[in-house]
Amino acid sequence: MTKKKTDDDRDEPAFERARDLTAARERVTQIHEEMGVIDQEAGGEDLDEAAQRSWDDLEAELKFREGEVRALERSERLRASRDRWSSTQFSPQNDPFADDPRTLSGRAVYDRSMAVVDSSAGGRHLRDDQKEQVQHVLRTQTGDTNGELVGRLLLATENPHYRSAFQKIAASQTPIFTPEESRAVEQVQLIKRAMSIGVDASGGFAVPVLIDPTIILTAQGSENDILRLARVETITNDTWRGLSSAGVSWSFKAEAAPAGDNSPTIAQPEVATHRADGFIPFSIEIGMDWPGFAEQMSGLLAEGYDELLAEKLTTGSAADEPDGLIASLAAQSSPAPIETATSGAIAAGDIYGLWNALPQKYRRRASAAWLSSTDVQNTIRQLGTTDPNFTVDITQEAIPRLFGKEYPMNDFMADLPAGAGSEALLAVGDFKGYLVAQRAGMTVEFIPQLFDTTNNRPTGQRGWFAWARVGAGVVNPQAFRLLVNNDGV
Secondary structure (H helix, E strand, O other), X not given: OOOOOOHHHHHHXXXXXXXXXXXXXXXXXXXXXXXXXXXHHHOOOOOOHHHHHHHHHHHHHHHHHXXXXXXXXXXXXXXXXXXXXXXXXXXXXXXXXXXXXXXXXXXXXXXXXXXXXXXXXXXXXXXXXXXXXXXXXXXXEOOOOEHHHHHHHHHHHXXXXXXXXXXXXXXXXXXXXXXXXXXXXXXXXXXXXXXXXXXXXXXXXXXXXXXXXXXXXXXXOOOOHHHHHOEEEEEOXXXXXXXXXXXXXXXXXXXXXXXXXXXXXXXXXXXXXXXXXXXXXXXXXXXXXXXXXHHHHHHHHHHHHHHHHHHHHHHOOOOOXXXXXHHHHHOOOOOOOEEOOOOOOOOHHHHHHHHHHOOHHHHOOOOEEXXXXXXXXXXXXXXXXXXXXXXXXXXXXXXXXXXXXXXXXXXXXXXXXXXXXOOEEEEEEEHHHXXXXXXXXXXXXXXXXXXXXXXXXXXXXXXXXXXXXXXXXXXXXXXXXXXXXXXXX
16 A cells, blocks of 8 residues: 655655755855965966865856756756746635735735736736736836836636626626626725725726736837837836936045035926727637637727827827926937937937937936837938948848847837928937837626628627827936937027
């Protein structure tokens, strides 16, 4: 008869792995100390033959031990991941939806939310970057973002009873709920009210968190280059409020000389959110099993929302929409836009001058990039006929680069005009100086039948009216420079 394993038997391999990892880390520390002694004894001189042999032996062992540490750490991560995965095959004992999320402690909300994200049922349709994004939001606790509230909404909207109710909501104007579904819908409405998301009386229903583009849309999943490059914050209030500064100016002083006044100028930028809404048609044949439904609906909600942001994050200037990056830079007086030398033309000197005008600390940052329309980029490519800088850099890779920085295209920006004007042609800078604030939580309302606009007959399609809140603004104008067409004046 096979002997049943005890808890001690199951824990012994884990204990041995932990012991091996500790020993390997301690040996790495010892090797560093021994190499430090050899270096100190040499006093800056070349090592003698015996010391060199000892150094080489230690260096070889260090390489081996560091590899051992990485392998053991990876093993521990995989084991922890498997343990967490097995714990998310929800049983009555560890069901994350067993309690009302409004009554849970903050730690319990986070643990249960991550269990749902990592489960095969809840997060099956999510990419790794989307799971990391959700985890980041859940762990954020600032004046603008309450990750705990998002976690409570996640547990409420990912509850199987709410998911089944939401599928009915998404496919019927008059859904018939089970008692459990009715309670789940009421629970979500109460949490929405606490977060001030939407107005329940309007008939809207909260989109489950794990298909909500205001929470799971990431740089990897977006074709919007400004959104991909900018600083993006998911917030739980209506306005992002932050601090910005050009930095502290350091200086050297003689011995015992008094310090200078290097206090920075602190600004307190605010980015208000605005309502973005869209109408999303879909066929009656949309799949109704949850993983397939979640994946399809997530894509439908994100596609139009992402395209709207691509336009408004570029050109937005109205009072009820985000402040577009290019529109905002064109309106700046400090720094003011830089004009081309000649109307209707871009010369190599214009590009060099724009790059030189951008402060060095922004030029060297990894998030620095260029941005223009395809037409303007093609014009700059042609400068390569006389200047090799524009031939090598801008054609070498699949993603164009200029002066070593990424250069995506944005056709919401102006093409090169034939003559005088004030069109914004080319932007360069550290895009983290532009902030996009997305209010966590999208709401949808079901439209039962769509009709042809010419004969008023049903098309066999239905639709969702969806709305969310998003805002954007330049929080550090000094991080950018903008090239505009010469107005001829």
